[in-house]
Amino acid sequence: MTYDFREIEKKWQKKWTDEKAFNVTEDKSKQKYYVLIEFPYPSGQGLHVGHPRPYVAMDIVSRKKRMQGYNVLFPMGWDAFGLPTENYAIKNKLHPKTVTKDNIIKFKRQLQAFGLSLDWSREVDTTDPGYYKWTQWIFLQLFKNGLAYKKEMAVNWCTSCKCVLANEEVVNGVCERCGSEVVRREKSQWMLKITAYAQKLLDGLENLDFIERVKTQTTNWIGRSEGAEVDFNITCSSENLKVFTTRPDTLFGATYMVIAPEHPIINDLKNKISNYAEIEAYREEASKKSDFERSELSNTTEKEKTGIEIKGVKAINPVNGKEIPVFVSDYVLISYGTGAIMAVPGHDTRDYEFAKKFDLPIVEVVKGGDIAKEAFTDVETGIMVNSGFLDGLEVADAKKKITQFLEDKKIGVGKINYKLRDWVFSRQRYWGEPIPVVICPDCGFVAIDESELPLLLPDVESYEPTDTGESPLSKMTEWVKCKCPKCGKAAERETDTMPQWAGSSWYFMRYCDPKNKDCPASKAALDYWMPVDWYNGGMEHTTLHLLYSRFWALFLHDIGVMSCPEPYLKRTSHGMILAEDGGKMSKSRGNVVNPDDMISEYGADAFRLYEMFIGDFEKSTPWATNGMKGCKRFADRVFGLIDMAKSGGVTLNLEVKFHQTIKKVTNDIDNLKMNTAIASLMTLVNDIYDIGSLTIDELKIFLTLLCPFAPHISEELWYLAGGKGLLSLGNWVSYDEAKTKENAVEIAVQINGKVRDKIITEAGISNKQAIISAKNSEKIKEMLSGREIVKEIVVPDKIVNIVVK
């Protein structure tokens, strides 16, 4: 039996659209529920079968919540600025605007074919001036609050994209997007001071319902460590050398210091250093290696450390007054802490290794290990020794005491350090939001007046990026020339554009009030809809989009735009769908399965069912078109139920089964266990077919449960069964816990833990009764004869285990 899914799906999709079934407005009488999925980048390649997985899952959540009476906001939009579009436009001599428009049409058509219950009236597009006006506005607020600044700095330069990258966009030394080599370049860049929010971003995590791996990844990325900054005096200069350490307690064990090759003090002390040429050569060598090489090389081979002592310069350990040597070594990074360390070889493995190689003294200051063999790094158990006034203390207490001492003597201060760096925010490309700032020779960087927003992206003749690192916009002389908003003199516009992450950092707010002309979104709309109740997205966005957008939201909360600080209450993440061969699905491998093909052959409902049935939502799993066929078979069998019900079905003994299924499906959807929810629906259908009959009322219950997963077929059968209105807007079904229990149960009877027989009894009988019934079994009687019973264990309604000798 098969059904005309093409006709049915078209019919119901049209009906939902015509009746604006899923469009929502603020309705204070109803509890709101905001479900968010990451809006796609509309690339030219279209979607493959991996993309709909999170969309369908969140659609199921939305549909169920809606049927449970919530006012559900489930919107969609386009993260449409970005390099692939620009590159494609350059290659094919088109305007990125045109390419974007075409891609959006294509994507929208594909998305709509899935039967998602999206509110399309709230569609947003980051490249729409009405949208990016507010992206620019938010940038100006950051600028005015001192959180956006321009700085000459070493940046990550992608040799292929000809563009700077944020630290987060460099993965294993190559460009996250194109895989090309990333080199260091000195450039003046716009930066956003995300580090000012490091602690808030960390603290906020605690009370959020984010899956654990997102939390740990975020925490690692922020990389908070607590310790102290300590000043070391230098013998031949009034300058001092500042270090950061997490182990101020080991200060007495600091027997030498190491500074990064890039440390500025080398230049300052140039004429005091007797082996300057040698140092210079080492610096030269180090600068040739990228950060990546410097850390990577040391791993593949033995961790052979290199370094040179700075002759003629000594540092003084502030707690014991001892003169100690200073080294330059590339195992110390200029980008973390102060770019200099105090080395405590007795209690740090790297320092130990270095000290062994250069034959430097190793002093034990924490007892508990064997420093003749290796560094003792334990902070839990040790007792301080050789440390003057710290002797006898535990490490934790020593830390407190020494920090206090340093502060009293003004030679150091307790300090918290973060690995998180500020966000490199400018890109030297065309297809992005222009940065709304003017560069005035007299006034410096000046924000343009808010009334001039949006600052439109001008049409240029060529979008080609330049090797000089200047944005294509810089060639637009007419556009670049302008007047300083402050002093009125001739000035120039900033020609860099914002990164793709800008538009996506606040889109969830715009959905709340997408057409607002006066502000990003009205306070009333934000107060009603925000925060997002459930946000699902890819793991690859954890240290990028997720962190950036939380930063913006926290900031917008601080300046009073939004009432809630944290934008997302719950975050989940989906696993990838792999190709049938288990490899990654990609165009270059030629193994891409197109959802359009699947839908035209098996229908959107079967497709949705298989996307969910394929496996554990959080895990990667290979696609199998054969599995898809199984779901189509299920849909066909479901369609057959209508004839069964209409041919005068009688009430069956399936009440318990129905209550169990309602419970299972209801709970499974909340826990993203769509695969087992569908399995239980399949089991129920199998049971119905075994009996061969069901009533219209029972069918309606089943359709309600099926509706979130396979909405088209459910609506059609609901209609055929005489159901009123749209099932999608109908009520969810509830279950009675008492009715989920069978009244007859099968109990496994074990002897010494092995199942020897099974008995059927009434549910809920006493343990005593269960044992008596078990012993009544002929088989068990036989096996027990002549043996001594040691123990009897009963698991109510499940197991009787008799232990014998």
Next chain:
RNA sequence: GCAGGCAUGGCGGAAUUGGCAGACGCGCUGGAUUUAGGAUCCAGUAGGGAAACUUGUGCAGGUUCAAGUCCUGUUGCCUGCACCA
């Protein structure tokens, strides 16, 4: 190197958290229907054994009346961090 996760039939995966391992689906085998194929329906499907039984959740131990689940060790895969002081 460090931290975390995972390992279950031919395949994707279940298992109410210590209580009958293999739900559900794919695939496969046999049968029915069909001119044939496809589709559909019925039966079977972890291994060994004719059967009673017995062995089975990466590997080796352990705890327990009872272990896929807990503990110790080990191997393999995945993810994160990676000289972060």
